[in-house]
Amino acid sequence: MIKQDFMEQRRVRWERLEQVLRRLETGRSGKIAQHELDEFVHLYRIACSDLARARSQDLGDDVESYLNAIVARGHKQFRPRTSPDRRRFFEFFTHDFPRAVRAQKWYVLAATLLFVVPIVITAWAVVNDPDIAYSLSDPAQLEMLTDAYAEGHQGGRSEGEDSLMTGFYVHNNVGIAFRCFATGAFFGLGSIFFLVLNGVMGGAVGAYICVAGYSQSFLSFVIGHGAFELTAIVLSGATGIKLGMILVNPGPYSRVDALKMKSRQMINVVLGAAAMLLVAALLEGFWSPSGAAPMIKFIVGGVLWVLVISYLMLAGRVGESR
């Protein structure tokens, strides 16, 4: 039987391929020797041609599905070579991230407006009629926050409380940023909703506290980490809107292709925003509530704003393709 001959002849190679595959699938890539990789490629090619042969000459479903399975397993072993090293990590912050932000500057502008305009409007409304704040936010929470700022931060906080709050900010704020981005998949609507919602809440609460007479305590607290936190929320919202817009209007490409082309850029912005939120969490946990004089906090905060914005606008400009 010639089918049997063919199987006998090839079987050794197929089984060897399975062996090599098992090593590739379980072992760490660093530990696989070069000659094994060469052998894998060689055996994989043979299996590919055997599969084509089994199909065209109708050697039966059993042989075909067996070969299909090992070819599929082999195919998965091919992967783009992207081993992140320390240099790449550094370059991400000096080049990739700020460039990716600038590549979507119009979305960033739109997101900024969607965030800032609600802040201004609600703040203006609350200044005129503080009761509005009660309908926008939980009254009990408003009182609690007002009391907290009334106390001020002159005494500083215990270190333990600082660490607790830092952990909370990381868990909470970075999660919000990711959600703000991801819900952009609903044609950008989720991101827009989160940006406006955060703007309205922030504007209402902030204005209420200021009207109550604690503007110095509140603003000096917010300004430092705000440079990182507010920008990062706007950036992830902008990326979410971009994601949605690509779905709405993919241009001359299919939606999947349009997304594919932009996905690295979008992920870079989201990861960068997450890194900024980590910085913000540390600042908000340890610096903002510290006992430093409000004047110093305003100066430091102002410098941070200038630094963050000029970083996003200027870093990695040299050699940037446009």
Add this chain to the structure above:
Amino acid sequence: MNQVGSLAPVKRISEKVSVQTPEQIQFEFELAGVSARMMAYLLDLLIRAGVISVVSTILVMTTSWASEGLSAGLVLILAFVVEWGYNTLLEWRFNGVTPGKKALGIRVVRTDGVSIDFVRSAMRNFLRAADIFPFFYAAGVLTMFFTGTQRRLGDLAADTMVIREKRSPLRDLPPLPLNPVEIPAGALMQLGIRDRDLMIIDEFFRRRHLFSEDRADEIAAVLGDPVAKKLGIEGGGSELVLAGMLLAGNEVRSSWYGRSTATSIPGASGGAR
């Protein structure tokens, strides 16, 4: 079980996706369904909860002497890292597999079948926040139904799919009864016996030991008797007819194969040194 006797093609509810290798060879991936992915997700959820509770216990034991706030803060950071990092980092590091997926035998790959890189892993897992909307992956499951290739929003954005890892062992002929009826190879083609019919006969003999003598006769008669009648074979049980068909079928394939080797494909044998 009632299906065994009938020759209606048994179609399993599973979708397949065809992929072409650079060698221009097509092969198929079987897509993982909603239920397998959900099970994998729940398993991963359990593992995540386990990791968080074990590591946070250790954290609290080693850091609470400094301050309770410090350990609580660290636990929150841990929860964040596990919540957002678990899938992203594992799928990136282990070629599209998390422990839950491994247990269910499924894997994430690019739609062209190649393994995923970090950007894709991050994209598909960050977008879980959208898939999970408004509760328990409703948006994700809905898109899975509509895409036809079982992909949730994260998969669409990252251009990935989740496939079933198939192991298909190479099998020899099943144990056949002694003295099968001699059937000329050409007769099968005249009768219109297809490969799928032979597969069912093959499957029958593999499970032969599960049936009683009477039941096996009954099953074999469904196909064996009409064939025996048409070929004018007298005597010999229907099982022996089926065995003869299986052997004849193998011969047909072999002879086709034999004919083609005369004009052998140069590339196919050139690769084998």
